[in-house]
């Protein structure tokens with residue numbers, strides 16, 4: 001204890017350089033734990049994109065590719081599923097509910113999803129939360145759409161706004177379904193998932209806007225007006241994928257096998273949880289790199305501390321000799337320097353946590369709003385505490401170097417006070 | 420108090436002995452003045468007495484204990500329990516107050532702590548010693564680096580004296596002081612040594628102080644190594 005108070009007195013004597021060191025460590029700690037929070041927030045958000053769906057079924061492709069386009073609206077399906085196969089599979093007695101989805105068109109960069117009203121009944125995200133409307137109601141007319149909250153926010157839509165759907169994906173698509181404008185019927189409440197960036201219409205509407213379209217362009221002679229389309233009996237012939245909920249969990253694997261062995265066309269059934277995990281492992285490289293960088297910053301902070309302590313050693317040889325003449329043992333001299341590193345690092349960690357929580361407090365609403373990333377303000381988790389503890393231990397290990405040098409000096413110098 | 424027999428010492432890496440002393444002793448309560456030319460090994464002798472370095476040969480008894488047999492932690496404990504040190508200059512930890520500086524030996528030695536707190540709290544004892552040595556008021560709580568050199572030496576003396584160690588070892592404590600401060604310092608040091616009954620081994624090359632001590636010892640007289648070195652220097656000079 002007396003050594004520790006001596007260490008503190010000695011540090012106070014070098015306020016300026018010690019303060020700079022503490023700031024460096026504090027910033028690095030704030031960065032490290034901040035990155036940790038972002039990683040966790042991102043993973044949480046990622047895993048929350050879909051829940052309560054037991055299987056996602058699409059044309060045969062990679063597991064991640066199917067997940068990408070069906071859940072994240074990224075990339076394109078290579079093949080579709082025929083309506084007939086869809087019907088045959090959902091006839092299976094283990095199927096409790098199913099939601100067809102049809103992708104491929106877009107609206108100003110946002111994906112357009114053709115689906116049934118079951119989508120709004122069965123789709124779940126996060127902790128099995130259902131979708132809800134923040135304004136308006138579900139589509140009733142063929143040319144009505146329900147838009148996600150980000151679509152409404154960013155494009156300034158409200159109930160009643162008119163939107164034109166573009167053929168194909170990407171915001172630069174030139175072929176637009178101008179002849180069949182849609183009206184916004186409802187706006188979904190924010191979910192923090194890709195649903196926010198989606199325009200939802202009915203499967204029939206997807207059929208309707210493609211009436212008379214041949215391989216990506218409108219053949220004028222066969223064009224059908226919106227009014228005519230409303231009167232037609234439209235039946236979807238193909239869908240992109242469908243989501244399935246089963247009656248009992250035991251049925252999942254049975255159905256998955258059945259789909260994967262389906263004869264009429266090559267299909268793939270994936271478990272969303274498993275696919276999400278695999279995809280996160282791919283993204284994990286970037287995430288790990290981020291973590292590694294912030295670890296390097298912490299090491300830089302600790303090396304800064306090391307150099308401050310080392311720089312002080314020479315001018316403090318006399319101090320050590322005085323302590324020795326007053327009965328301090330070489331181990332006390334050793335402990336004094338380790339104690340200094342301990343105090344500096346502890347102060348750095350404490351200050352770092354203050355910086356972190358202050359920063360979180362300020363940026364959290366913006367980040368949640370802009371990126372749909374939820375950052376936790378909770379007290380440090382066990383994992384984070386372990387990280388902080390290892391920083392402290394690393395600091396003490398690093399401090400062994402100057403402590404050893406001071407120890408050796410104090411043995412060699414003895415009581416002789418050299419100028 | 421001190422009894423040295425047949426001690427030889429050479430600094431590591433040096434071929435020649437710095438010290439080669441047949442016998443040297445300081446009695447209990449005695450005040451001994453140790454003089455000798457610069458580089459003759461006075462400070463080295465004090466380091467041997469303080470058990471900071473060990474002789475290559477011979478025995479050194481301090482208060483009846485042969486310190487050459489002590490090892491590691493026991494030596495460090497013995498040093499602070501039995502001895503107080505005053506150096507030429509820069510005696511104090513600059514960022515501690517005079518009181519905190521004086522209390523340092525009590526932090527590391529239970530014996531000194533106990534002795535210092537026998538009549539009053541150790542802080543009061545430190546204040547008492549400081550005031551005896553002429554340091555009173557706010558000055559005892561300021562940073563030690565703000566004190567004048569003479570004041571710093573008096574704080575060092577108080578630190579050597581606190582907890583009444585049997586032996587005070589002073590290595591040219593007055594050489595940084597002017598004549599008046601030197602007289603006052605010596606007087607105060609003597610008074611306090613008398614009060615606690617401590618022996619005093621005082622190193623200086625200021626001949627004018629010698630008469631105030633019980634004994635004067637010239638290191639170049641008792642040190643055979645020094646004589647050999649001096650003659651070799653003379654020879655080297657003669658042939659140049």
Ligand SMILES: Nc1ncnc2c1ncn2[C@@H]1O[C@H](COP(=O)(O)OP(=O)(O)OP(=O)(O)O)[C@@H](O)[C@H]1O
Pocket residue numbers: 412413416430431437455456457458459460461462463464
């Ligand atoms: N720590 C050390 N390591 C190696 N050699 C040393 C060390 N301390 C002193 N010496 C050498 O030992 C010899 C005696 O030095 P010492 O300091 O004992 O002399 P001194 O009598 O105290 O001189 P001064 O009056 O100038 O203080 C010198 O030649 C010096 O170079």
Ligand SMILES: [Mg+2]
Pocket residue numbers: 461462463590
């Ligand atoms: Mg000397």
